[in-house]
Amino acid sequence: MSRITSDTNSLDRFKDIHPKDINWYPGHMLKAKKELAKQLKRVDVVLEMRDARIPVSSVNHDFEELLHQKKRILLFNKTGLADVEITRNWSEIFKKSDIPFLFIDALNQRDLNKILPISRKLMQEKWSTFRRRGIRPPSLKLLITGIPNVGKSSLINRLSRRKAAETGPTPGVTKHQDWIKLGKDVELLDTPGILWPKIENREAGLRLTITGAIKDSIVGTSLLSDYLLGIILQKEPEQLLRHYKLAPEDLDLLPGDLLERIAKKRGCLKSGGAVDHPRAESLLLRDFRAGKLGRLSFDQPETDE
Numbered sequence: 001m002s003r004i005t006s007d008t009n010s011l012d013r014f015k016d017i018h019p020k021d022i023n024w025y026p027g028h029m030l031k032a033k034k035e036l037a038k039q040l041k042r043v044d045v046v047l048e049m050r051d052a053r054i055p056v057s058s059v060n061h062d063f064e065e066l067l068h069q070k071k072r073i074l075l076f077n078k079t080g081l082a083d084v085e086i087t088r089n090w091s092e093i094f095k096k097s098d099i100p101f102l103f104i105d106a107l108n109q110r111d112l113n114k115i116l117p118i119s120r121k122l123m124q125e126k127w128s129t130f131r132r133r134g135i136r137p138p139s140l141k142l143l144i145t146g147i148p149n150v151g152k153s154s155l156i157n158r159l160s161r162r163k164a165a166e167t168g169p170t171p172g173v174t175k176h177q178d179w180i181k182l183g184k185d186v187e188l189l190d191t192p193g194i195l196w197p198k199i200e201n202r203e204a205g206l207r208l209t210i211t212g213a214i215k216d217s218i219v220g221t222s223l224l225s226d227y228l229l230g231i232i233l234q235k236e237p238e239q240l241l242r243h244y245k246l247a248p249e250d251l252d253l254l255p256g257d258l259l260e261r262i263a264k265k266r267g268c269l270k271s272g273g274a275v276d277h278p279r280a281e282s283l284l285l286r287d288f289r290a291g292k293l294g295r296l297s298f299d300q301p302e303t304d305e
C-alpha cells in the first residue's frame with residue numbers, strides 16, 4: 001500500500017533541494033505529539049485525517065505504532081481537489097485493508113454523515129458489554145489527528161454545525177487541543193496538525209508543501225510554483241489554459257516563462273512594468289489550492305504492469 005510512483009522526470013529539476021531543506025517541526029508540534037500520546041488512552045476512536053491528493057505522503061509514520069493500538073477511521077479529506085480516477089484506484093487499494101476509511105470533503109457534506117455511525121459501530125462490542133451489566137455507555141470520545149492544514153478543524157465545524165474551532169488557509173492554525181461537544185453524547189478532540197522531525201523523502205516534502213501542510217517559506221514560492229507548473233503541464237494542462245486564458249502554444253514554454261505569461265495576463269507587474277514574480281507565484285499557488293486549476297493527485301498507486 002505504501003508504494004507510490006515517483007514522477008522522476010518532473011523532479012529532476014529539483015535535485016538541488018536537499019531533503020534537510022524541507023523540514024518543518026516547530027516546538028508546538030513536539031508538544032502536541034506528547035499531548036496526543038497522553039490523550040489516546042482516554043478516547044474511543046481516532047479519526048486519522050490524510051489528504052486525498054497524497055494518501056501516502058500524508059501518513060505520519062511517527063504515529064503509526066501508537067495509532068495501531070486504537071480503533072481508527074481513515075478520513076481522506078479534500079477529495080474534491082483530487083483526481084477522480086486516481087482516487088478511485090486508491091479506494092480499491094484501501095478496501096483491501098481492514099481499517100475503515102472514507103474519502104470526504106470537510107467543506108461540503110460528502111460522506112460526512114457516515115463518520116459517526118462507523119465510529120459507533122466500532123464501539124458496539126464494548127458498549128454491549130456495558131449494557132448487559134445495566135450500565136449506560138459513556139459519551140463517544142473521538143480524537144482527530146493528521147498533518148497540518150488537512151482540514152481537521154473544518155471537519156469539526158461541519159460536524160458540530162457551528163464555528164467551534166478556528167480554521168485557516170495556512171498550516172499550524174490549531175496550536176492546542178480542544179474538546180468540542182457534538183450533540184449530547186459525542187465529544188471530539190481537535191488537535192494541532194503534526195509532521196515528523198525529518199522528512200527523508202524529498203518528493204514527499206514537496207508534495208506536502210504544495211498541498212499546504214508545510215509552510216511555503218520552507219521551500220520558497222519560486223520553486224514551488226515551478227514544481228507545480230511542471231506537474232500541471234505534464235498531467236492536466238487544460239484547466240490551466242482555460243483559467244488564465246492562455247494560448248495552446250504557451251504550453252511549450254518552460255515553467256518560468258509560463259509563469260511570466262500568467263503574470264502579464266493577470267497584471268502581476270511592478271510599477272515599471274516588470275513582472276512581480278512573488279505576486280505571480282502566490283497567485284498561482286492560491287488558485288491551485290482553491291481548485292481553480294483542476295483536480296490533481298500527487299501520490300499515485302503503482303500499477304502492476
Ligand SMILES: Nc1nc2c(ncn2[C@@H]2O[C@H](COP(=O)(O)OP(=O)(O)OP(=O)(O)O)[C@@H](O)[C@H]2O)c(=O)[nH]1
Binds near residue numbers: 108152
Ligand atoms: N477544498 C477544500 N478545502 C478544505 C477542505 N477542508 C478544509 N479545507 C480548507 O483547508 C484549510 C485548512 O483547514 P483547517 O480546518 O484549518 O485545517 P487543520 O487540519 O485544522 O489545520 P491545522 O490546525 O493547521 O493543523 C482551510 O482553508 C479550509 O477552508 C476540503 O475538504 N476541501
Ligand SMILES: [Mg+2]
Binds near residue numbers: 192193
Ligand atoms: Mg486546526
